[in-house]
Amino acid sequence: MDSAEGDFVWANGSTSALGDIAEVIDAWRSGVLLAPLRERFPFIEFSKMAEGYERGEPAETAWSILLADDNHISHREMLAALRSNSRLSGMFPFFSHDVLRLAIDPFKRDAGEICIEPQGDGRFSVQSSPGGEILADVELADLADMASSFVDSRGELRS
Structure with a gap:
């Protein structure tokens, strides 16, 4: 179905x-x-x-599934930090090609998303899509604040 x-x-x-x-x-x-x-x-x-x-509750469920998934154990700290942010926790999280994507709407790709890519050295690059600003070399401690800077108070991506 x-x-x-x-x-x-x-x-x-x-x-x-x-x-x-x-x-x-x-x-x-x-x-x-x-x-x-x-x-x-x-x-x-x-x-x-x-x-x-x-x-x-698709976003809340997706966060819970990702945080419990042993295939994403190396991302657990990042996921927990992002989920604790009130602007990001309502976004729909999923991984694609080892990039975490936080979608505004899981069914509407053109609604936009935030892409977070681990750089392998404990740092991350963050980008809003489509074609938004790229914030590179972000440390985990600043990741949630930096990613949420792309989201306005209504939960939509800033233009």
């Missing part, structure tokens, strides 16, 4: 029972939430991220 926005998958599963498929579709379209859907149809699977979207 895909989202109408972006390419987010809410849930998936398989069964050879055509009747179950029809019932899943009907239940989903009538607003049955993910957990009750899985209770009725055990072949349905969904992620913590799908539950976060369902609760209306």
